[in-house]
Amino acid sequence: MKFQHFVPTKILFGCGQLDKLHKQRLPGKKALIVISSGTSVKKFGYLKRLEEQLDKAGITYVLFDKILPNPIEAHVMEGADFAKKEACDFVIGLGGGSIIDSAKAIAVMATNEGTIWDYIFGGSGGSKIPENSPLPIVAITTTAGTGTEADPWAVITHQDKNEKIGFGYDKTFPVLSVVDPELMLTVPEKLTAYQGFDALFHSTEGYLNKNTNPINDMYTLKAIELIGKYLPVAVNDGENMEARENVALANTLSGMSESISGCISEHAMEHPLSGHNPKLEHGAGLIMICEAYYAYWAKTGIVNQRLIDMAKALGKEDAENPEDFVTALHELMVSCGVDDLKMSDYGIKKEDLTMYTKAAYETMGGLFKGDPGELAFQDCLKIYEKSYK
Numbered sequence: 001m002k003f004q005h006f007v008p009t010k011i012l013f014g015c016g017q018l019d020k021l022h023k024q025r026l027p028g029k030k031a032l033i034v035i036s037s038g039t040s041v042k043k044f045g046y047l048k049r050l051e052e053q054l055d056k057a058g059i060t061y062v063l064f065d066k067i068l069p070n071p072i073e074a075h076v077m078e079g080a081d082f083a084k085k086e087a088c089d090f091v092i093g094l095g096g097g098s099i100i101d102s103a104k105a106i107a108v109m110a111t112n113e114g115t116i117w118d119y120i121f122g123g124s125g126g127s128k129i130p131e132n133s134p135l136p137i138v139a140i141t142t143t144a145g146t147g148t149e150a151d152p153w154a155v156i157t158h159q160d161k162n163e164k165i166g167f168g169y170d171k172t173f174p175v176l177s178v179v180d181p182e183l184m185l186t187v188p189e190k191l192t193a194y195q196g197f198d199a200l201f202h203s204t205e206g207y208l209n210k211n212t213n214p215i216n217d218m219y220t221l222k223a224i225e226l227i228g229k230y231l232p233v234a235v236n237d238g239e240n241m242e243a244r245e246n247v248a249l250a251n252t253l254s255g256m257s258e259s260i261s262g263c264i265s266e267h268a269m270e271h272p273l274s275g276h277n278p279k280l281e282h283g284a285g286l287i288m289i290c291e292a293y294y295a296y297w298a299k300t301g302i303v304n305q306r307l308i309d310m311a312k313a314l315g316k317e318d319a320e321n322p323e324d325f326v327t328a329l330h331e332l333m334v335s336c337g338v339d340d341l342k343m344s345d346y347g348i349k350k351e352d353l354t355m356y357t358k359a360a361y362e363t364m365g366g367l368f369k370g371d372p373g374e375l376a377f378q379d380c381l382k383i384y385e386k387s388y389k
Contacts, residue, residue, distance in 0.1 A: 145195025147255020
């Protein structure tokens with residue numbers, strides 16, 4: 001039994017933790033605060049609360065507020081240029097996964113030459129290794145979906161190439177993350193569901209990943225259990241603090257899993273969908289393909305016990321067959337009101353499914369290497385076809 005475990009981020013978890021930020025040893029004197037192009041962190045007072053904490057700590061700051069739900073390379077580079085111009089010495093991401101992912105990419109490009117795409121592995125990326133360490137990153141998550149506060153990964157889309165690819169290495173772990181469920185109370189019902197399923201699939205993929213280990217198995221099964229029990233409550237009663245706390249914990253655990261074993265081909269298959277159709281929420285794209293995807297692995301017979309384990313963790317205590325996980329998954333989708341999503345509603349055309357299959361292998365082909373067995377091109381295409389509505 002041999003494995004490595006490296007999750008170096010200091011995490012402040014729990015209600016009210018944002019108010020303790022000024023007591024932490026922050027990694028610089030001037031911060032670039034990265035937020036979305038929307039209004040939520042301003043409207044709900046989260047930005048003001050962060051600014052008050054920085055004022056108390058004697059930290060100066062500037063604001064970059066252009067990040068989209070599917071963040072793009074152009075805004076990463078604009079943010080990095082702004083950080084250089086303002087002589088910022090660390091970056092704070094305040095928001096959901098797209099914001100924190102962007103903060104990581106901006107931190108890299110604030111200290112390195114070229115564009116972020118020079119350092120992307122896969123697709124048209126240049127596959128370079130950054131020469132200089134990125135600026136330190138502080139993550140303050142306002143959603144429970146990506147687990148990016150506890151992993152090194154950042155997913156960026158190239159706006160001219162429709163390529164959506166993950167990037168990261170040891171130095172893009174946040175040095176400090178704040179997971180305060182109070183900041184998640186205002187997330188709308190549908191987004192709560194989409195984000196929760198994203199966290200779920202980080203864990204299910206991590207549990208099926210052939211590179212998993214006993215530490216990772218504990219993280220993933222606990223996250224699956226918490227999501228199965230509490231996500232429907234959080235979706236249907238967004239002010240239920242117990243549910244928000246437990247979904248947030250599941251999300252952070254799923255991020256830790258991504259730091260150990262990582263996602264597999266399910267995420268590789270979703271990225272082209274939202275990469276080509278930016279209005280498609282990542283979690284929604286995963287939900288669309290999940291039943292056919294896990295039915296494929298159930299049919300192969302090579303991860304039967306692990307699928308049964310996940311079905312039991314999801315709440316189906318009498319699970320005996322791998323297909324029981326697909327059943328439990330569908331029941332969770334129904335209870336969260338997301339069982340009727342259609343690719344066609346987002347402009348995805350059935351005649352383009354072969355193109356999406358090619359893109360999955362070309363842009364995120366590395367994730368297929370973590371699969372517990374082979375997922376051939378034609379089988380991947382069939383999963384898309386069975387998922388299409």
